[in-house]
Amino acid sequence: LCLPLPATFTEVPKDVTVREGDDIEMPCAFRASGSTSYSLEIQWWYFKEPARELAHELAISVPGSRSKVIQYRTYLCYRPTPVYVPVNTA
Known part of the structure; x- marks a missing residue:
């Protein structure tokens, strides 16, 4: 369920x-604006994948050797979501 909210993200990760x-x-x-109370929920995902192999990233090895350097790029992805928080006035 996704509801339109009177809210704005004023800063996001770079x-x-x-x-x-x-x-x-x-x-x-x-x-957020108005009298409704909100909190912020951020979901994070962590991805790791091999970076493109460039000539300078490969290890120089003796013929027959199978070793090489593989560098990885890591991605930390997020999805900020405003969440309605009912205020208990009792």
Whole structure:
């Protein structure tokens, strides 16, 4: 069920390049108007796939050797969704 909401995402995560082990921040800001209370739910997906092999990414090896360097690109995908939160006035 998807309802139109009087809400705007004022900041969404941007692409970043990091090294393994680096901490990252992925800010996301949300603004809703009116008297209805909302919260923000963000779903994250983590994908890892081989990057395109370029000549400089392959290890130079002795003939017959099967070793090579394969670099990976990692994708962290998100879907921000405004969620209606009923306010208990009792």
